[in-house]
Every structure is written in structure tokens, then in C-alpha cells.
Amino acid sequence: MPVDNASELLKYYEVYETIGSGGFAKVKLGRHILTGEKVAIKIMDKKDLGDDLPRVKMEMEAMKNLSHQHVCRLYHIIETASRIYMVIEYCPGGELFDYIVAKDRLSEEETRVFFRQIISALAYVHSQGYAHRDLKPENLLIDEGHNLKLIDFGLCARPKGGLGYELMTCCGSPAYAAPELIQGKAYIGSEADVWSMGVLLYALLCGYLPFDDDNCMVLYRKITSGHYKNPHWLSPGSILLLNQMMQVEPKRRLTVRQLLDHPWVMKGYSSPVEWHSTRPLGHIDEDCITEMAVSLRRSKQSTVQLVSEWKYDQTTATYLLLLAKKQRGRPVRLRAEA
């Protein structure tokens, strides 16, 4: 097996320290040389992937179709003989999980800011026909603007007939999994995601889980019973919302659409959750095209055509990172091509 010399990766990125590792992947910090933008680089050895390879392919396909202010963005895929590299949006605030642990629990007001972003992300993901199926604080990262980004679409599903169709594969983390999912029943992905959002909301407001036990059979019984304690500091509004989301019967559960303007979600706000993407797929930004055309010594028109192929190669990465740079208020400039 040819040893991977990462030459393809190092052509376009400086690679720094490892910032996360788990399962079959590790994540390193990186910097895109042409734009100077920082990135996260998820590195997977194909030999370690085994039968997880289809899951990785599924995630990459999903991420190519998802572009949203609260979903971590995929910029570049580099596949070599032995490895897959995914270049992803940089989220230096770390995991929401660690943030909750550090603060013990969040106030209702701070929870509401984050929860509105989670609703925005899921409303968008569902509108694209996907269910995430592994919602938990570890899969929500905080970016440099202190905003949440949904990550890890390795377990997401896009049923052929649309989200209304039933899924069978049991997956995700038990503590956040809906009763119908752990009972192996046919379930609707978006309904299972709402249950997990309820568990997430509870974790934000309480600092611990509504259903927890070291023995997984006891844990399953707690989840399928749907009984959990409401600590004294929860407001009546929070207690009601949690109850409406953690309904054992999926059809009695709130939908993500109903969450958009739910009274608890609206408290202190004058408008429902804005869930449409502010960075729609296929959007072509004039300034970025102009800078790339100059750098690539191509006409603007041929640059638009090249970018619009969305191959998730160096061209896609350069365009998206230049756009990210512009959105951060930095000059829309590329380093002179070496």
C-alpha cells in the first residue's frame, strides 16, 4: 500500500496540531494557503474505515447539499490511495458539550439564543430532506462569532421518498435517542430529531441528562417510559416545552415548524426563528469571482463556470473560503499564486 505522503493536501494547506480524535477520524487545524483562512481537516485512513466507509460517503454527499449559517461547511474533499481528507469550517469555540460542563448549566436566556440557532439548523436540514439522527451537544460546535454549527452528518438519512418515509436503522447515542428508535420500530427521522432536541434543551437548562443510567437496559426503560424530573429552577414555560418535545408518542410531539414560533422560543424576541440559509448553495459572489479570475488568469465568465461545477476541489475551497473571508469583513484577496 503506497504510504500516503499527504502531498496533495500540503499543496493547498499548511497543517498544524491535532485538535480532536475519535472513532475512525482525527481532526487537525490547518490554513488554506491561497486565502490564509484557518480550517479544520478531518483525516480518515481508508483501512481503518472498514464498513464505516459508506457512512463517510453518505456524510460527504449530505454536506455537499447543505449550506447554512448554523451548519458546519464542507470546503474540500481530497481522496488519495489510502486516505480521505475533509476540509471543514473552523470552529474554535469547541463543543457545546464542553461549554455546558464549564458553566454547569446555562440560564434560560442564554439557552434560548443557542436553541433558536439549533432550531434554525434543523429546520433547514429537514427542508433539504435530511434527518440528522445523532443530535447531541458534542455535535454542536461554537464558531469564532460564538454561534453554533451543526456537525457530523455521518448518521444522517435522506429517505428516498422524502422525510415522511420511515427509517429502520437504529443509530445515534442512546441517551439522546427517541423511544421508537431504540425500540427498533419504524420511525420518521424528523420526529426522532425533535425528541433529541428536547433532550438537548434539557441538557442546556439542567447541565445533566433527563434519562441516564450506566446500565443500558435501565436507560432504555427510562427513555421508553418518558418520565424525567424537572429541577426546581426550570420555569413553567421551559417545563411545558420540554414536555411537548419529549412525548413518547411521536405523533404527539411538536414539529420543528411549530418550534419556529413557539411561545417559549419567541420570549424576548419579536420574530420567529429565521431558518432560511443566508449562504444559499450555488450562490455566486461577484467580488470573489473577480479576485479568482485575476488570480487564475481566466475570464470572469470561465471562472463562474469553473466554480459552478462545485467539485469540492481546490476551486470550490478557494471560492468558499474567499466568501467566508468577505463575510468576516476581511479583504477579498488571494495570495499571489506561487
Ligand SMILES: COc1cc(O)cc(Nc2ccc(C(=O)Nc3ccccc3)c(OCCC[NH3+])c2)c1
Ligand atoms: C460538518 O462538519 C463537520 C463534520 C464532521 O464529520 C466533523 C466535524 N468536525 C470538526 C470541525 C471543526 C472543528 C474545529 O474547528 N475545532 C477547533 C478549531 C480550533 C480550536 C478548537 C477546536 C472540530 O474540532 C474537533 C473537535 C473539537 N473538540 C471538529 C465537522
